[in-house]
Amino acid sequence: MNLFATVLTHPAPTANYRGESELNRTVIQKIADGRHEYPIVSPESMRNALREILAARGLPSNRRRLQPSVGEGDEKQQLAVSYRDLPDPEKYIDDFIFGYLLAVKGEELKRIGKERGKGFPLKRDSILRMNLAKALEPYRHVTVFTQSPLFKENAWKVGGEGGTNSALLHRETADTAFQYPFALNGLDFAAKPDWCRALVDALGDLAGVSGNHARSLYFMAPASVVVRLTARLAPGYEQYHFNVRRDPATNERQYGSKLIDRLLAEECALPRGEFLLGGEIVEDLPESGRARLLEAGAVLDPDPARLLATAADRLLAS
Numbered sequence: 001m002n003l004f005a006t007v008l009t010h011p012a013p014t015a016n017y018r019g020e021s022e023l024n025r026t027v028i029q030k031i032a033d034g035r036h037e038y039p040i041v042s043p044e045s046m047r048n049a050l051r052e053i054l055a056a057r058g059l060p061s062n063r064r065r066l067q068p069s070v071g072e073g074d075e076k077q078q079l080a081v082s083y084r085d086l087p088d089p090e091k092y093i094d095d096f097i098f099g100y101l102l103a104v105k106g107e108e109l110k111r112i113g114k115e116r117g118k119g120f121p122l123k124r125d126s127i128l129r130m131n132l133a134k135a136l137e138p139y140r141h142v143t144v145f146t147q148s149p150l151f152k153e154n155a156w157k158v159g160g161e162g163g164t165n166s167a168l169l170h171r172e173t174a175d176t177a178f179q180y181p182f183a184l185n186g187l188d189f190a191a192k193p194d195w196c197r198a199l200v201d202a203l204g205d206l207a208g209v210s211g212n213h214a215r216s217l218y219f220m221a222p223a224s225v226v227v228r229l230t231a232r233l234a235p236g237y238e239q240y241h242f243n244v245r246r247d248p249a250t251n252e253r254q255y256g257s258k259l260i261d262r263l264l265a266e267e268c269a270l271p272r273g274e275f276l277l278g279g280e281i282v283e284d285l286p287e288s289g290r291a292r293l294l295e296a297g298a299v300l301d302p303d304p305a306r307l308l309a310t311a312a313d314r315l316l317a318s
Contacts, residue, residue, distance in 0.1 A: 001186040001318035003311055004235035007203070007304075008224040008242045008281070009133075011177040011253060014039070015144075015216045028139065028172045036138035039174045041209060043130035046180070046220060049209045050128075051094050053202040059195070062092035086116060089124060093195050099126040127188040128199065133180035133220065136244045136255075144171045177255075178220065181239035186315045193316045200312040204305030222304040224279035226259060227311045229318070236270060237262070257281060263298070264289040273297030276314075278307025 030037040055061035066080040089096040102122040150166040189196035206220040241259040263272055276299040301307040
C-alpha cells in the first residue's frame with residue numbers, strides 16, 4: 001500500500017535561504033509556472049529539518065551537523081556534517097529513512113569491505129519521497145532594505161565579505177503559503193513501524209526548515225493535508241492541487257483544492273474511500289459534500305497532525 005499526501009502550510013512572510021547580502025542579492029529561489037515565478041523550498045532543506053527533529057526526540061541518528069568553529073590552522077569555516085559510524089539502516093533512523101551514499105574507493109573501500117563484508121551496500125535510496133515546496137502566490141518583486149552596523153572598536157578583527165564597513169542589505173520577501181507532496185510505501189516500514197509513526201509525527205510538526213528561523217519564523221507544518229492510501233503506484237491526481245484566491249471585498253485568503261472539487265463532484269472517477277482529509281480544508285467543506293465523503297468511507301479530521309497519524313496507522317495495518 002502507498003501513501004500519497006499533499007501538505008498546505010499556513011501563510012506567513014518568508015525570506016527563505018537567508019535572502020540578503022551586500023550589493024548583490026542572494027535571492028529567494030523560484031520556479032516559473034506560466035507567466036509568473038513562485039518561491040520554492042527544496043526537499044533537501046525539509047529533509048534536513050526532519051533529521052534534526054527526529055534526533056532531538058531521542059531517536060538513534062547517525063548524522064549530525066557541525067557548526068562553524070575556530071578549528072585548527074587554515075581550516076575553512078563552514079557548515080559540516082559528521083557521521084558517528086558507517087551507515088546502518090537497522091540501527092539509525094536517518095540511514096533507514098533518508099538513505100545514504102558512500103563515495104569511497106581504493107584503500108578505504110577495502111577497509112570497509114573487511115569490516116562489514118563484501119555484501120555491505122554502499123548506497124541506499126530514501127524511502128521518504130518528497131518534491132519541492134511551491135508557494136501558492138507568485139513572487140511580487142518585494143524587497144526589504146536593512147542596514148548593517150559599522151564595526152568599530154571591536155574585540156576582534158572583522159574579516160570576510162563586507163569587512164568593517166556599514167552595508168545596505170537587500171532582502172527579497174514573500175507572504176504566502178506553500179504546498180508540497182510526499183509519499184511513503186508501507187512495505188518499506190514493515191520492519192520499523194514505530195519509525196514510520198515517528199516520521200509522520202515529525203511531518204505534522206515540521207519546523208526549522210532552511211535554517212532561517214532566527215530571522216524568518218516560518219513553519220512547514222500542515223494547515224491542511226489531503227492523503228490517499230492506494231495500491232496504485234501513482235497518486236492519480238495533480239499533487240499540487242491547492243489554490244488560493246482573494247476575497248475582493250476583504251482581501252482575505254480563501255483556499256480551495258482542485259482535488260477536493262473532483263471528490264465532491266457527483267461523477268467522480270476517484271475512489272472517495274481511499275482519501276483522508278485533515279485541517280482547515282475540512283472545516284470549509286459544505287454539509288452535502290461532507291456527507292457524501294463520509295458515506296463513501298473517507299476520513300475527515302480538523303486536526304491535520306492527528307489525520308496524518310491515522311493515515312500512518314492505516315498504512316502500516318495494510
